[in-house]
Structure formats: structure tokens, C-alpha cells
Amino acid sequence: MSNRTIGVPAPGVKTEIVPVRGRVVKSKWTRDLLTFLMVVGPGLIVMVADNDAGAVSTYSQAGAQYGTHLLWVLLLLLPVTYFIQEMVVRLGIATGKGHAAMIYQRFGKWWGLFSLIDLQLVNFLTLVTEFAAINLALSKMGVDPRIGVPLAAAGLLLLVLTGSYRRWERAVVFLCLLDLAWFAVAFWLRPPVGELVSRSLIPNMPAGGLTASLMFLVIAIVGTTIAPWQLFFQQSCIADKRLRFADVKWAQLDTFVGACITITAAGCMMIAGNASRLHGFTFTDPARMAADIGSFAGGFFRNAILLLMINAAVLGTTTISLSSAWAYGEVRGWPHSLQLPVRKAPGFYLVYLSCVALAAGLTLIPGAPLQLIILGVQVLAGVILPSAIIFLQLLLNDKELLGEYANKPWNNYVNWTIIIVLFALSLILAAQVAAPNLFPAG
Amino acid sequence: MATMLNTLNTDDFQNHFVVIHPLDDVPEQKVDTTSLGAIPMTRTVRISLMSLRAYLVLMMLLVFYRVVTLAGWFGHHG
Numbered sequence: 001m002s003n004r005t006i007g008v009p010a011p012g013v014k015t016e017i018v019p020v021r022g023r024v025v026k027s028k029w030t031r032d033l034l035t036f037l038m039v040v041g042p043g044l045i046v047m048v049a050d051n052d053a054g055a056v057s058t059y060s061q062a063g064a065q066y067g068t069h070l071l072w073v074l075l076l077l078l079p080v081t082y083f084i085q086e087m088v089v090r091l092g093i094a095t096g097k098g099h100a101a102m103i104y105q106r107f108g109k110w111w112g113l114f115s116l117i118d119l120q121l122v123n124f125l126t127l128v129t130e131f132a133a134i135n136l137a138l139s140k141m142g143v144d145p146r147i148g149v150p151l152a153a154a155g156l157l158l159l160v161l162t163g164s165y166r167r168w169e170r171a172v173v174f175l176c177l178l179d180l181a182w183f184a185v186a187f188w189l190r191p192p193v194g195e196l197v198s199r200s201l202i203p204n205m206p207a208g209g210l211t212a213s214l215m216f217l218v219i220a221i222v223g224t225t226i227a228p229w230q231l232f233f234q235q236s237c238i239a240d241k242r243l244r245f246a247d248v249k250w251a252q253l254d255t256f257v258g259a260c261i262t263i264t265a266a267g268c269m270m271i272a273g274n275a276s277r278l279h280g281f282t283f284t285d286p287a288r289m290a291a292d293i294g295s296f297a298g299g300f301f302r303n304a305i306l307l308l309m310i311n312a313a314v315l316g317t318t319t320i321s322l323s324s325a326w327a328y329g330e331v332r333g334w335p336h337s338l339q340l341p342v343r344k345a346p347g348f349y350l351v352y353l354s355c356v357a358l359a360a361g362l363t364l365i366p367g368a369p370l371q372l373i374i375l376g377v378q379v380l381a382g383v384i385l386p387s388a389i390i391f392l393q394l395l396l397n398d399k400e401l402l403g404e405y406a407n408k409p410w411n412n413y414v415n416w417t418i419i420i421v422l423f424a425l426s427l428i429l430a431a432q433v434a435a436p437n438l439f440p441a442g
Numbered sequence: 443m444a445t446m447l448n449t450l451n452t453d454d455f456q457n458h459f460v461v462i463h464p465l466d467d468v469p470e471q472k473v474d475t476t477s478l479g480a481i482p483m484t485r486t487v488r489i490s491l492m493s494l495r496a497y498l499v500l501m502m503l504l505v506f507y508r509v510v511t512l513a514g515w516f517g518h519h520g
Contacts (some may be wrong), residue, residue, distance in 0.1 A: 023460065
């Protein structure tokens with residue numbers, strides 16, 4: 001392979017030659033592989049970052065309470081999460097704009113403002129939980145959170161201040177690949193392979209059957225796997241990366257690979273929780289679980305899980321903060337690109353900085369109402385997720401907007417089914433949080 | 443449109459492929475969304491937005507119920 005500067009005609013101008021930098025390769029296979037590697041990023045990042053601190057907690061808890069009985073739920077969620085994000089791919093590439101901007105333009109100011117405010121609120125509260133997890137993990141590792149949390153915040157700021165989308169993407173993809181360490185943890189702690197396979201492929205119930213607690217945990221798993229910020233993040237990321245119509249199939253593959261990695265990693269977290277359950281430990285939080293696992297598997301696994309918790313929280317923080325900054329910049333009409341230096345996009349970087357700094361600061365306040373914040377996230381997510389998905393589905397059926405990239409009939413059958421189920425689950429979860437007395441204990 | 447070129451018919455690049463990173467490529471012309479205005483209010487769009495409004499009202503009522511229960515307005519704490 002070699003780099004060449006080639007001249008190509010600019011669109012719409014017959015004689016002007018614009019030099020671009022390209023790589024020359026000799027085979028179609030190499031061309032396809034290289035193209036995929038150039039496109040990969042938004043899909044992988046949005047999926048793997050979805051396994052944030054909250055997800056680690058939820059999946060570990062599921063494994064610690066119900067063993068491997070809920071692995072089949074994750075397998076069901078694989079196509080669901082892919083179908084939703086795949087729609088975002090087509091919308092982002094066709095329009096070159098973010099989700100917030102599209103809601104504003106096609107559905108009007110009221111719905112646009114509603115989506116933006118709800119996104120900013122739920123994102124900020126989620127960021128607080130991410131830093132709370134970093135705080136918790138650092139404490140367990142003997143690092144003073146008053147030093148560790150500000151350092152983590154500073155690192156997150158430096159990550160985006162390079163003025164280069166590519167540098168940010170490479171760093172974050174590296175962090176995403178670190179998540180593959182969950183596979184090693186799960187391999188060491190694995191139950192019999194037959195149990196893994198059967199519990200993944202065949203729907204089954206734990207002893208005691210379908211209780212209210214089990215149902216709410218399943219709903220929490222669904223809510224953790226499909227998060228509203230993902231729709232906004234991936235579309236804005238695709239727009240910032242300037243993916244082209246020719247990149248659609250590679251971006252779909254990128255999303256699919258990311259979905260596979262995130263669902264498998266989620267299964268690994270359940271397996272880790274299962275291992276602690278089998279050794280007689282009761283789940284309280286993932287950091288405690290790491291210490292419990294360390295007591296029988298060795299200090300290496302304890303530290304590995306704690307570091308993976310921190311990695312998950314860092315990934316979640318950078319992506320969620322960016323989804324807020326991009327959305328706000330799109331709606332306000334500010335320059336909003338990672339390709340721009342700070343002086344050219346001050347508003348965009350200020351939103352990112354504010355999100356990170358305020359969330360980090362809040363977790364360092366003694367007695368901060370973290371439990372209330374976690375509940376708030378669950379309720380607000382239950383508000384925004386169905387609305388964001390409804391807008392997505394309507395936009396993907398907008399032939400005036402998308403032409404050949406609009407949904408096919410089979411897309412709509414699948415997506416409307418997913419939307420109706422998500423509506424129902426979101427309502428049940430929000431009702432359980434807001435009015436727990438309505439539900440029997442179980 | 444200058445995106446990914448499959449082949450270049452020059453002596454230097456016969457039977458070669460050129461792969462260009464999206465950020466190095468000439469910006470592609472996208473759908474002009476600003477001139478489209480609001481989405482047409484088809485039956486599906488109307489029903490969807492009405493259902494969404496009903497869902498949001500229900501959610502707000504649930505939250506209000508939780509708040510008043512916590513505040514003890516109904517004579518007990520939730």
C-alpha cells in the first residue's frame with residue numbers, strides 16, 4: 001500500500017481539481033478491509049460505551065442474583081440494539097446532521113426543545129453516576145478519589161481537546177478494545193460450557209419463576225442496553241466523521257460488530273456476577289463484587305474488574321458528554337466538531353467541559369444524593385427513550401428526506417414491534433420507580 | 443462525486459484501487475434538510491405524536507403521584 005495524492009473533480013464543478021489524500025491498494029479484498037477500518041468507529045464506540053458504569057452494575061447484579069438464567073435476554077437484545085442503531089446510521093449518513101438538529105427541523109421547536117432538554121438532563125445525571133463509579137472503584141484500589149476523580153476528569157478533557165476527530169477516535173477505540181478483557185475474566189470464571197450455551201439459546205426462568213423483582217431487573221437490562229444518548233451520539237459522530245453514502249454498508253458492519261462485542265461483554269459481566277454468587281457472596285455493588293471475586297480468584301481479577309469498571313465509566317463519560325455537546329451545538333447553530341480547535345468552537349467545548357466538570361464535582365461533595373440521582377436517571381430515561389425512538393422511526397419513513405435510504409416494509413414491522421415493547425417496558429419501569437406501592441413485592 | 447474511487451485509468455494506477463478516508467475526502471452533497479420544512483402530517487405521524495403526548499402526560503402524572511406521596515399529602519410516605 002502507498003499514499004498518493006490524487007486529483008479528483010469537485011462535485012458540481014467540471015474543471016476544478018481538488019487534491020485529496022488516498023491510499024492505493026492492489027486487491028479488492030484489501031480495498032474493502034481498508035475501507036472498513038477507515039469507517040469503523042462510531043458504531044463500535046456507541047455500542048461498547050453503552051456498557052458504562054450503570055451497565056456493569058446491572059449485568060453484574062443480574063448474574064449475582066439469577067446466575068446465568070438471563071443470558072438469553074441479552075441474545076434477544078442483540079438484534080434489537082442493532083436495528084435501532086442501524087437506522088441512526090442511515091439517517092446520519094443521508095443528512096450529515098445530528099439527531100437533535102433533525103428533530104428540530106422536521107418536528108418543530110417544541111419537540112426539539114423537549115428532546116434537547118430531556119437529553120441534557122438525563123445525560124448529566126448519568127454522568128454523575130459514571131463519576132460515582134470511578135469514585136467507588138478508585139476507593140477500593142486505595143486511590144484517594146479527591147485525586148483520582150479530578151485526574152480522570154482532566155484526562156477526559158484532554159481526550160477531546162486535540163482538535164482532531166481521528167485522534168479522539170483512535171484513543172476511544174483503544175479504550176473500547178480494552179473491554180475485551182471482560183472475555184478473559186469470564187473465561188476464567190466460566191460455568192460449564194453446556195450451561196452457558198443452553199441458558200443463552202433457550203429462554204428459561206430462575207427458581208421462583210417470574211417475580212416482580214425479576215421483571216424489573218429484565219426491564220433494567222433492556223433500558224441499560226438501549227439508551228437514548230446512543231441515538232444522538234452515533235448520528236452526530238457519523239456527521240462529524242463525514243461518512244459518505246458509499247460507507248453505509250461498512251458503517252452497518254461497524255455497528256453490528258460493536259453490538260456483538262457489547263452484548264458478549266454484558267454476558268461476561270453476568271458470568272462474573274454468577275461466579276461471586278456461586279461462592280456465597282451477596283451483591284451490593286460492582287466494586288464490592290470485584291473484592292469478593294478477588295478473595296477466591298486472586299488479586300489480579302479484583303484489580304482487573306475494578307479497572308474495567310473505571311474504563312467503562314470513562315467511555316460512558318466521554319460519549320455521553322459529547323452527545324450533549326453535539327446536540328446543543330447543532331440546535332444553537334454553533335460550530336460543533338472535534339475537527340475544530342477550541343478557539344473555533346468554544347461553545348461546543350464549553351458544554352463538554354461543563355458536563356464533565358460539574359458531574360465530577362458533584363460526586364466529590366460529601367452526602368451527595370447519588371441514590372436519588374440514579375432513580376432520576378431511570379425515570380428520565382423512560383421519558384426520553386420512547387420519544388427519541390418514535391422520532392427516529394418517523395424520520396426513517398420520511399421518503400422526502402431519505403429517498404432510497406428510507407425504511408423498507410420489513411424494517412417497519414420489526415421497528416414498530418420494538419417501539420411498542422419499549423414503550424410498555426419504559427412505562428412499567430417508570431411506574432415502579434415513581435409509584436412502587438402499585439406493585440406487589442416479589 | 444469524489445468519494446471512493448474503484449480504479450484510476452492512468453499508467454500509474456492501472457488495476458489499483460484508491461481508498462480515501464472520509465475526513466480526507468471532498469465533502470459529499472447531502473440531503474438539503476433546511477429547505478424541506480416540517481415533516482408532512484400523515485396519519486402515522488399524527489397518531490404517533492398523539493400517542494407520545496399521551497405517554498408523556500401519563501409519565502408526568504406518575505412522577506407527580508410519587509412526589510405527593512413522598513410529601514405525605516395522602517397521609518402516608520411512599
